[in-house]
Amino acid sequence: MSIDLENFKKNSKTEFSSNQKLAKKLKNVKPKVLDEMFEEAHDKKFKEMDCLSCANCCKTTSPIFIQTDIERLARTFRMKSSAFIDEYLHRDEDGDYVLNSSPCPFLNQDNTCLVYEDRPKACREYPHTNRKNMHGIMNLTLRNTLVCPAVFEIFQDFNKDFRK
Template identity: 50%
Template sequence: MPTRLQHLPQRAKDEKKANKKYFRKLRQKKPRELDATVAALHEEVFADTDCLACANCCKSASPIFRDRDVERLASHLRMRPAEFVHEYLRMDEEGDYVLKAKPCPFLGPDNYCSVYEHRPKACRAYPHTDHKGFHQILDLTLRNTAICPAAFEVVRRLREALPV
């Protein structure tokens, strides 16, 4: 996995133009079978993916923390929500709460999440390759191909499975 992960940013960069063109066509056509195809590819790719061997999402990206996420995590950590925000979060350019630091402070050296049962909704759904209404998150998916080897693979297979 380290070699695969090591080369992922360059592979994603090499494929970005083709993926953007493909996604532009998908956005225009909105194939009826898109969600079902992506969901099947998601299942197929994740059957062979060990996220604990990678954890690149936790090392290099931050989820968006919604109020419910802040409340849930603060409660779990026995903090007030305001303390949790002050300790761990900052407001990004778009007005969303994100982590102050990378890697995620809840990621252990073994790539296990110390707050896994209480993690933010965005972490639970990452990399969103099984999202209903997939055509609505194409830009996000394109960004995720540079972070998540599974997202990269889902998109690669999608281009083969659903040529547009």
């Protein structure tokens, strides 16, 4: 299934205020129930969607690189950690290591990842919709409705459910 990223970008911005209201409602759902809702929605959505048809996350945002990610990728490229940081990363306003540029320098033309087996933890877990403690990452998940079509569609589905 091919994803129209321009249409997605427009729709996700248009629906953002509605998704903000939904995120507030979701904070009233019991934590365990919320985690189960997201996990079920995640599993269903990713049976329909193929990340390789999109890769918008890799094209537009940077994961946070923790020290173990940096060390693992430096070994992959046979570099010192400091050289990897100098070439690919900088500290953002929160003091986290992020990529110098987007799209990700490890994104291949066919949307595959050059370093897939060694990719950062944040990439492994993205879009975080099947994690525990969804209450704790609701703001991140809301922001991801602007990046990931699957997260956007999960929110659209939840919006329908909460209107009933």
